[in-house]
Amino acid sequence: MAIIQEISEYLQKGRAKNVKALVQQALDEGIDPKEILNKGLLNGMMIIGGKFKRNEIFVPEVLVAARAMNAGITILKPKLVEVGNEPIGRVVIGTVEGDLHDIGKNLVGMMLQGAGFEVIDLGVDVKPEVFIEKAEDENADIICMSALLTTTMTNMQNVIDMLKDQNLRNKYIIMVGGAPVNESFAQEIGADYYTPDAASAAETAKDAVLK
Amino acid sequence: MEHIKIIREFHPRIEKEMVFRQIQCFPDSPVYEEIEDTFHDIEKNMLELCEPAGIMALGKIPAGYLQQEREAIYVLVTIGSKLSALSTKKFSEGDYVQGMLIDAVADSLLFSLEADIIRELRHICLAWKKGISQRLEAPHDLSMHIQAEALRQTNAGKLLGLKLSSGYMFQPIKTICSIYLTSDNEHQFKAQHDCRNCPNAECLLRHVEPLKIRIINDKEKETVVSMADGTLLEAIQTQTDTIPSPCGGQGICGKCRIQVLEGYLPITSKDQELFTDNELADGWRLACRAVPGEDLTIRLKWRNEAEISIQTNFCKGSGIPPSGISSNQMKQSGQYGFAIDIGTTTLAVQLISLETGICIDTGTRLNSQRIHGADVITRIQASINGKCKEFMEQIRSDLWQSMEILCKKHNISIKNIRRIAIAGNTVMIHLLMGYPCDGLGKVPFTPYRINSLQISGRKLFPETDYRTDLLIYPGISAFVGADIVSGLCALHMAEEEPIQLLIDLGTNGEMVLGNKNKLLVSSTAAGPAFEGGNITRGTGSVPGAISKAHLENRSLDIQTIQGHAPVGICGTGVIELAAELVRNGEMDETGRLKDHWFESGFPVALDPQGEQICLTQKDIREIQLAKAAVRSGIEVLLANYGITADQVDLVYVAGGFGYQLDYEKAIVIGMFPAAFSEKLQTVGNSSLRGAAELLCNPKIMRKAAKTAALAEEINLSADPAFQEAYMEAMFFEE
Ligand code: B12
Ligand code: FES
Numbered sequence: 016m017a018i019i020q021e022i023s024e025y026l027q028k029g030r031a032k033n034v035k036a037l038v039q040q041a042l043d044e045g046i047d048p049k050e051i052l053n054k055g056l057l058n059g060m061m062i063i064g065g066k067f068k069r070n071e072i073f074v075p076e077v078l079v080a081a082r083a084m085n086a087g088i089t090i091l092k093p094k095l096v097e098v099g100n101e102p103i104g105r106v107v108i109g110t111v112e113g114d115l116h117d118i119g120k121n122l123v124g125m126m127l128q129g130a131g132f133e134v135i136d137l138g139v140d141v142k143p144e145v146f147i148e149k150a151e152d153e154n155a156d157i158i159c160m161s162a163l164l165t166t167t168m169t170n171m172q173n174v175i176d177m178l179k180d181q182n183l184r185n186k187y188i189i190m191v192g193g194a195p196v197n198e199s200f201a202q203e204i205g206a207d208y209y210t211p212d213a214a215s216a217a218e219t220a221k222d223a224v225l226k
Numbered sequence: 227m228e229h230i231k232i233i234r235e236f237h238p239r240i241e242k243e244m245v246f247r248q249i250q251c252f253p254d255s256p257v258y259e260e261i262e263d264t265f266h267d268i269e270k271n272m273l274e275l276c277e278p279a280g281i282m283a284l285g286k287i288p289a290g291y292l293q294q295e296r297e298a299i300y301v302l303v304t305i306g307s308k309l310s311a312l313s314t315k316k317f318s319e320g321d322y323v324q325g326m327l328i329d330a331v332a333d334s335l336l337f338s339l340e341a342d343i344i345r346e347l348r349h350i351c352l353a354w355k356k357g358i359s360q361r362l363e364a365p366h367d368l369s370m371h372i373q374a375e376a377l378r379q380t381n382a383g384k385l386l387g388l389k390l391s392s393g394y395m396f397q398p399i400k401t402i403c404s405i406y407l408t409s410d411n412e413h414q415f416k417a418q419h420d421c422r423n424c425p426n427a428e429c430l431l432r433h434v435e436p437l438k439i440r441i442i443n444d445k446e447k448e449t450v451v452s453m454a455d456g457t458l459l460e461a462i463q464t465q466t467d468t469i470p471s472p473c474g475g476q477g478i479c480g481k482c483r484i485q486v487l488e489g490y491l492p493i494t495s496k497d498q499e500l501f502t503d504n505e506l507a508d509g510w511r512l513a514c515r516a517v518p519g520e521d522l523t524i525r526l527k528w529r530n531e532a533e534i535s536i537q538t539n540f541c542k543g544s545g546i547p548p549s550g551i552s553s554n555q556m557k558q559s560g561q562y563g564f565a566i567d568i569g570t571t572t573l574a575v576q577l578i579s580l581e582t583g584i585c586i587d588t589g590t591r592l593n594s595q596r597i598h599g600a601d602v603i604t605r606i607q608a609s610i611n612g613k614c615k616e617f618m619e620q621i622r623s624d625l626w627q628s629m630e631i632l633c634k635k636h637n638i639s640i641k642n643i644r645r646i647a648i649a650g651n652t653v654m655i656h657l658l659m660g661y662p663c664d665g666l667g668k669v670p671f672t673p674y675r676i677n678s679l680q681i682s683g684r685k686l687f688p689e690t691d692y693r694t695d696l697l698i699y700p701g702i703s704a705f706v707g708a709d710i711v712s713g714l715c716a717l718h719m720a721e722e723e724p725i726q727l728l729i730d731l732g733t734n735g736e737m738v739l740g741n742k743n744k745l746l747v748s749s750t751a752a753g754p755a756f757e758g759g760n761i762t763r764g765t766g767s768v769p770g771a772i773s774k775a776h777l778e779n780r781s782l783d784i785q786t787i788q789g790h791a792p793v794g795i796c797g798t799g800v801i802e803l804a805a806e807l808v809r810n811g812e813m814d815e816t817g818r819l820k821d822h823w824f825e826s827g828f829p830v831a832l833d834p835q836g837e838q839i840c841l842t843q844k845d846i847r848e849i850q851l852a853k854a855a856v857r858s859g860i861e862v863l864l865a866n867y868g869i870t871a872d873q874v875d876l877v878y879v880a881g882g883f884g885y886q887l888d889y890e891k892a893i894v895i896g897m898f899p900a901a902f903s904e905k906l907q908t909v910g911n912s913s914l915r916g917a918a919e920l921l922c923n924p925k926i927m928r929k930a931a932k933t934a935a936l937a938e939e940i941n942l943s944a945d946p947a948f949q950e951a952y953m954e955a956m957f958f959e960e
Contacts, residue, residue, distance in 0.1 A: 029257055075251040075261050078322040085320030113393020117310075118329055121317045136318065139399075140391055166370045167393035 019055045026059030029079030031086040038087045048094040060129030064214040102133040104224040108159035109137030111170040116163035126217035143174040162193040172204040233280035248330040277306030285379035299406045300376045307398035352724045357414035362405045370394040413904045440523040458516035475514035482513040489522035561644045565918035568650030575628040589628045602653040609663040618660040647921035649712035649913045671704035700934040705749035712916025720933040724875035731881040739863045748940040750859035755852040756797040765794030772799040777806035792831040805891035815959045853897040858951035871899035878909045
C-alpha cells in the first residue's frame, strides 16, 4: 500500500510532521493500525538501524528518525490499544547501581522501541533488587543492563546471581552493554547477549524473543 | 590561611562545534540543518538551567594511590542537575534529538568551566605559593576511590551538595573532578588537560589520531605530511614548507591562513574572528589553530595586502563573550548589543548576542579623526580650535557605520540592538560626547566629565530603538581613561588578592599596579617609537617589517613579518636589534654604538631597491627614551606602592605591539625588571573585552565605579623620584 510505504520513507528522512499527518490519514482511510505500525513505522526504523550498523549513517539521522517514529506512535497508540496489539516483547532497562552514565542506555531503549518492544526505563543507579522486582511486575522478557565504569560493571554479575538465587534466571533474557563491557565479560558473568551498539542490540533482542 | 575556596563566578558557554562533534553531526549530514534548528531553539534555555559551582581545596593524596603520600589540590566543578534532568525527560517523551543535544550541550557547558577553573587555580596557587606539576584524573591516573577523598577533603558534600554513588561517581552526573599535584616552584603550572595522556582512544573529543595532510603550495607543488598531534601549523613547519606565523601561532596575526580543498576542518573561534563567512565557506582557516580530525587536502597561499593588523583579541583565561556561532545561523529575533573600543587610531566594534553572550562578529576601522592629528595632544588642540562638533559627528558616524555593517551582514535589525557599551581613553570619550577639551590641554589637566554614563542610545545614535541603553565606562583622569578601567574589569585586577601590574604599551603608556585593596595608576610618555614612529627606517607592523633579530659571531639573522623582503624596522625589531647589539658588545650600555657604526648606523638589511636599512645612533636614542619612560614609570609605581619588582605576582602587557614582543629581549635592554621574566603575559585588547563584559552584564558598572574610585593617580612628571629613575633607566642593562 502506497501510503504505508510513504510513512516508512518519511520516517527514514526524519520528517515528524509528515509522518504524523500520514499516520492520521492512513487511520482515516481505515487501514489496520497494526499494519501502519509494523510495515510503516517499525519497518522504517529497521532500515535506519541497518544503515546505522553498516556505518552508512550516523547517530543524528537515527535520532531524527526515531523522533518521527515516536510522533507517529503517539497518534497510533489509542488505536493499537483498541485492537489489542501486543508488543513483540517487554524490556526493562537501566544503568547499574553506582553508575550514572545514561546516554548509551537511552539510545538502546530508543532502538528497542523502534523494533517494536515495550520499554520500561528504570533510570540510572539501579539496584539489583529493583531490576528483578520491576522485571517481575512488568512481566518482562528481557533485562538490559548498561555500565560505563569498570568499577560498576561488576554489579551486572550481582543481578544475575540474585536471579539465580531466586530461581528466576531462566525466565529472562539478559543483555549487557556499555563501553567497558565485551563478549567475554558477558560470558563470564553468565549474561545471554552482549552487543557493541544500540542498533545491533535491537536486532539481537528481536531475534531472541522470536526464537 | 584558608585552604578551601568556593568558586561561584563562571562564564559558562556552549561550544557548538564540540556539541556537534560529540553527537557526530557534521555539516554534510542530511539532517544537519534540522539538528541545528533544534540546537538554536534550546540553546538559550540551556544557559539558564546551567548552575555552575566549583570548589578547590589544598589537601593530600593518601599513601597507596601513588608511590607515597603527596600534597595536591582537589578541584570539583559542576553545572548542577537541571540539564541532565531535562535530557532524561526529553528521552522519555520520545524527543531523542533534544535529549541527546541537551546532554551534549551540558557536557560542553561543563567543559567550558575549565578555563575559569584554570584561572582561579592560577590565582590560588599565587596566594598559596604553590606550583602545579601534574594534573591527574580518575580512573587512569588514580583509582576511582580518589573521588571519595575529593568529596571528603573539599567538604563539597556540605558546601556544594554533591553526593557520591556506590560506584564513586558524583551526583549530579555533570561533575568533573581533577586533582593537581603541587610543587614548590611557584612558576610551574602544568594544569592543562592533555589528550595524549588519556587512554580513552575512542573519545569523540580526542585530538591525536595520525592523519594524512596533502599540501599544495603556491607553486602548485604537492607534498604529504602526517600528523599525530599538535596543530596544522606545527606539522607544516616541521615537515615541509615555511609558513609565516609572526604572532607565534596565537591566532592573532592571521598570516598563517590556509585554504582547505578537501576534507572537513572545524572552524575555531579564532577563525570566526578573522574570516568572513564567505571566506570560512571557501575553506579559509588559521593553520596555527587548526587541529584536524580527518585527512585533508589544503592549499598554502596567503594574501599579500599591506595591512596593519588591528588588535581585537584578548587573552586571559576565558570569560564572556566567546565566539561560537557563525552568523548565517542567526535568526532575526533575539537581543543583541555592541561592545566598542574607541582608540586614537583604530575603532573596534563587536556584535554580541545578549542572550548567549556569544560574540557574533567584530568589525574594525580606522578613526577618521586621525587626519586631524595622530595623537591625543593634537586632537585636543584641534578640538579647542573649533573642531569639537566636527570630531563628535565624525566619531559617531564612524561607529554607526560599523554597527550598521555588522547588523546587515548578520541580518539583524537595528531594533534588536538593546545595549551599547563603550570604552576609550579620556580624550576619545570627550570627543564622542562633544565635551569641551579645554581642561585636558593644560595643567592641572582636568577632564570635563570623567564619571560613567548610562543614557539612552538615541542620544548618540538617533536611529536606535528607544529601549537601547548606552553605557560608557568611567575614567580615572585625563591620562588614564575608561579604556584602562575597562581593561581592569576584564582582568579582575581590583577584585583579587595577588598584586598585578597592567601596562598598556601605547604612546601614552598607561600603567596600573595593585590589587583589591590598593590601586595605583599613572601614564608615562613613551612616545611613538614602539609603533615604529621617529625611527629612521621605522614602520608599522606591515609585511616586510623587520621584527626579529639574532646576532651571533658577527652574523645577523633577521626575520620579517610574513617573510617578505625587508622594508623597514617595526617596534619589536628595534627592541630586538638593540638587545642583540648590547649582548654582542656592538653597543655599550650607555647606548653608544661602536665607533665604526657611530656615523652610518648599524647595517641591518638591504631593501628591495638595494638600499641599506640601518639602525642609527639617533634611532637608538629614541628607543632609549621610550623604554626608559616605561621602566621608570614601573619603578616609581613600585616605590610608591612600597614593594619591589619580585613582589608583583603577574604582569599584563596590553596593546597591539605587545603581542609580538620577545619579553626576554625587552628585559635585556632593561625595559622591564628581570624579576618580571616569568610573569609577563600578553593580553591584547583588554579594553574591548571589558566593554563586552559590561555589555553582557551591566552590573559590572558598579564594579567599574569602585575600581575607578579605588585608583590613585601618581603624576610622574611631578614626582622627583621619576627624573632620577628615568636617568637610571636610560642604560641598556638588565
Ligand atoms: C559522556 C561521558 C561522560 C559525561 C556523562 C554523560 C551522560 N549523561 O551519561 C560526563 C562528562 C559527565 C562524564 C563524567 C565522568 N566520566 Co565519563 N564518559 C563519557 C564518555 C566520553 C561517553 C559516554 C557516552 O555517553 N557515550 C555515548 C553512548 C551512546 O555510548 P555508550 O554509552 O558506550 O553506549 C553505546 C554502547 O556501549 C551500547 N550500550 C550501552 N549500554 C548498553 C546496554 C546494553 C544492554 C546493550 C546491549 C548495549 C549497550 O550501546 C550504546 C549506543 O550505541 C565515556 C567514554 C566512552 N567512549 O564511552 C566516558 C567514560 C565512561 N567516563 C569515564 C569516567 C572515568 C568519568 C569520570 C569519573 C571522569 C572524572 N575523572 O571526572 C566522570 C565522572 C563524573 C561523576 N559525576 O563523577 C570513563 C570510565 C573509565 C572506566 N573504565 O571506568 C570513560 C570510559 C572515559 C575514559 N576512558 O576515561 N562522562
Ligand atoms: S600564526 Fe596563526 S594567526 Fe598568527
